[in-house]
Amino acid sequence: MAAPFDPSAHPHRRWNPLTNSHVLCSPHRTQRPWQGAQEKGDGPQLPAFDDxxxxxxxxERATGGRNDQYDGTFVFENDYAALKPEAVEGDEASSHPLLRSTPARGRCYVLCFHPKHNLTIAQLTTAPYSARSSILPIVHAWRRLYLSIPQENPFVSYVQIFENKGSAMGCSNPHPHGQIWSLDYVPEEPRTELLNMQAYALDARNAAPDVLRGAPLDEQGRASLLLTYAHLELNTPGTPRVVAQNAHFVTVVPYWALWPFETMLLPYKRHISSLEDMTDEEQLALAELLGETACRLDNIFGCSFPYSMGIHQRPAPRGHKGADAELGDFAHFHIHFYPPLLRSATVRKFLVGFEMLGEPQRDLTAEQAAARIRDCDTTHYLAKSNA
Structure with a gap:
């Protein structure tokens, strides 16, 4: 006779409705010994200014340009951009259907979050700093760039906002900053999510009361995949995957999370497709929960927790015509945090072997990870050690 299923002990697969893919969960593997590679821990504390x-x-930057003497956020066009704004003709070199390429066009920007070299978003939550004074300006800059870049560059179809934090995630400069890549197409990850959110909204079966369970609908009266999911998490007994919430946003470890301490931050009260749709109150709430989430991650292992963080939202502002613009109405604003650390400040998860050749796999369950993050303080560990 088969033993009763225990998701905290037995291997199982979880489905990701955003990507229509699966992740293999192997919670029993957390007991295995580790003799593999280890990351470097935090080095000496950085100075507030580095000449x-x-x-x-x-x-002066590497290409000769000079930064403003900024005292808040600062934006400049990336000196080593992955995309160029000039239009080029298509590649006609090969007529074989297996050898196809399409020109890619865009502009890339760097957004410095703060003038001080030694502060991260996680640290901007603790006095003398606050989300209102130090993180809200970042949200305002994101919103301004999201709106202005497509207006100034009509060929742009998508604005991808992201941050790579820490050398473990390939960050080449420790100064607190993120990037904004604008493209003339919708990239694979957000496009896949948008298509699945569209399919969910248009599938009549998903409008059944027993599935929606009272979740708010979008402006068209349709079921929103992520709004329904947020409502489901907040109404699950014990809220085992909820990390934190405020009046407008919630942070969860998604049921289908791949990275050990992966989190997702999203609005839960109403359908918000992009930064453009947020009220002043909602922008402040976003800044507050963004800072709290980053701070909790740092406090897991008492280190500057590396991650890739990025926003998925409506491809371009309302009314802008671009590739897949019709999918914009199905978008629900959310932020992904993909942190690689697994067991300690020096042991990270690698996506290799079975994960490259088979399918994604994780050891720690989403519920276990959420409990670890939820138990962390909201005062940054460095503020405590310097007190």
Whole structure:
């Protein structure tokens, strides 16, 4: 006779409705010994200003440009952009259907979050800083760029906002900053999510009361995949995957999470398709929960927790015509945090072997990870050690 299923002990697969893919969960593997590679822990604390940093106020960058003497956020076009704005003709070199390429066009920007070289979003939550004074300006800059870039560059179809934090995630400069890539197409990850959110909204079966369970609908009266999911998490007994919430947003470890301490931040009260749709109150609430989430991650292992963080939202502002613009009405604003650390500040998860050749796999369950993050303080560990 088969034993009763225990998701905290037995291997199982979880489905990701955003990507229509699966992740293999193997919670029993957390007991295995580790003799593999280890990351470097935090080095000496950084100075508030580094005269050799290409991103500090007033400094000269590698290409000869000079930064403003900024005292808040600072934006400039990336000196080593992955995309160029010039239009080129298509590649006609090969007529074989297996050898196809399409020109890609866009503009890339760097957004410095703060003038101080040694502060991260996680640290901007603790006095003398606050989400209102130090993180809200970042949200305002994101919103301004999201609106202005497509207006100034009509060929742009998608604005991808993201941050790579820490050398473990390939960040080449420790100064607090993120990037904005604008493209003339909708990239694979957000496009896949948009298509699945559209399919969910248009599938009559998903409008059944027993599935929606009272979740709010979008402006068209349709079921929203992520709004329904947020409502489901907040109404699950014990809220085992909820990390934190405020009046407008909630942070969860998604049921289908791949990375050990992966989190997703999203609005739960109403359908919000992009930064454009947020009220002033909602923008402040976003800044507050963004900072709290980053701070909790740092406090898991008492280190500057590396991650890739990015926003998925409506491809371009309302009324802008671009590739897949019709999918915009199905978008529900959300932020992904993909942190790689697994067991300690020096042991990370690698996506190799079975994960490259078979399918994604994780050891820690989403519920276990959420409990670890939820138990962390909201005062940054460095503020405590310096007190």
């Amino acid at each position: 050799k940093c290409y991103l500090c106020p007033g400094n």
